[in-house]
Amino acid sequence: MQAWRVHENGEPGEVMQLDEVEAPTPGEGQLLLRVRAANVNFPDALLCRGQYQVRPPLPFTPGVEICGETEDGRRVIATPALPYGGFADYAVADAAALLPAPEALDDAEAAALHIGYQTGWFGLHRRAALKEGETLLVHAAAGGVGSAAVQLGKAAGATVIGVVGGAEKAGVARALGCDVVVDRRSEDVIAAVKEATGGRGADVIYDPVGGEAYTQSTKVVAFEGRIVVVGFASGVIPSAALNHALVKNYSVVGLHWGLYNLKDPAAVLRCHETLTAYAGKGLIKPLVSERVPFTGAADAVQRVSEGVTTGRLVVVPEGAAA
Template sequence: MRAWQVTELGEPGAVMRLREDAAVPEPGEGQVLVRVRAAAVNFPDALICRGHYQSRPPLPFTPGLELCGELPDGTRVIGTPVLPFGAYAEYALMDAGQVYPAPEALDDAEAAALHIGYQTAWFALHRRAALKAGETLLVHAAAGGVGSAAVQLGKAAGATVIGVVGGAEKASVARELGADVVVDRRSEDFVTVVKEATGGRGADVVFDPVGGGAYTGSAKCVAFEGRIVVIGFAGGAIPAPPLNHALVKNYSIMGLHWGLYVSKDPAAVRAAHAELTALAAKGVVRPLVSERLPFAAAARAVERVAAGTTTGRLVITGE
């Protein structure tokens, strides 16, 4: 089978190699073999190639953390494959207990992009921050993969959404997603905009997958009893917040590692999947697939996502 493999750690474009004769993986106990129909590209794919992710699969491995696939009986499913047999291949392995029905309302590329991003946004907004209708939600990287999910889910929850992006093109995308207020951080100070938009009160919930200056600014415009949910550090800098500031302003700092729910509370993951499937059926949420790329473009796609130059999701469709 065709498969992208990493035999040494480094930048994706340098270490991902396309093999035409890779062996089809054999399912172990509790695993199923799936034919990959589409594979979504995620920022952690680059981290895994570099050896910087929290889990390090043995070399050689096939990257790719999210897919829409087909079981031997033809059932269409989505979920995360089991490394080292990832999604950038014609076949991948999945844990039988972590296979989810693909929403009928979504095509293969959209379904492949639903699981990680929307689950992350769902748990961040609802499980961790308890977002309420009428509250103000500040979303950083609002035109990105997980940020775009947070914008859609925030609107679905009845929140006023302020999206922060970098550049005019991404600002246009955030508006199309439904953000009520869009801030281009390249030309505007999001702290000032948030305060003006909320009458000085600030954002009730902050969704931050960026870190660095995004977090620092958020602490300046978070509301009384607001909640800052730390999703990741795509900006490269991990902030070290002064906790006395959280004490004085009376806000909460929350972490969200969605992968822990898979092992600690799988029932909650299934319940969230059911909610997301229902929202997809209503047309309320639909993954923003900006590009559908051929199989040969996988390594370059990972590099582009890691560089932060893309909007929405890139999906490898397998052609």
């Protein structure tokens, strides 16, 4: 079979190599899955660089989220067990963690559902307790993680403000359903959010960016607001000024979705059932901006890492349906 493998750490476009290898052998409690579609995530780039919290042995195949098919023909969503990731003809996954792919979504959409939407749901509902009628601000609203949060915010009955970088991404955010779109490249984010909220600020702020975005969040968070820290796509991990949180009476909450798989796996299953129902009703639909041929996987991971894409890029192995 063919598999993209990383033999040394570095930039994805430079270190991902297309190899001909034997299909992996599943370990105890694992299954071999034929990959139908593999979503590109920012952690794939961090894995290539050796900067992720998990460091699989070299060589390894990145690709942390797939829609796959079991040997008995079931269409499933999975997070592959590294080092046998999803940018390959076949991947390995823990049998207990497999989830049925929603019938309402095609393979590429299903591949892009699991991590981003689970992260969004847990972040907005479990960690921030988003309520109907509240205002939600989403940084990087046109990206893969942000677009999921926008759709989930609208499904929850929130007013959604999307912050983006550039006119093209602003158009994507509007199409996703953002009530207000702020282009950080041409607008003052703080002034624009205050104007949109009548000076009150946002009740919940969803931040997968960090850096300057987090600083802006602290200046536009409402009384008793909640800033949900999801990631640091900017590459800058901010230091929270706790005296500021005290004076303004807001909360900063972290969201590491992967911990729920360890601490409360039943909650992950319940969330998937909710997301499947949402998809069936048309409330959510992963924004797949590009279905990438298998040979373009390394370039796709590189582009996602550079923040130049919108929505989701999904790699489709040769001969697979999407």
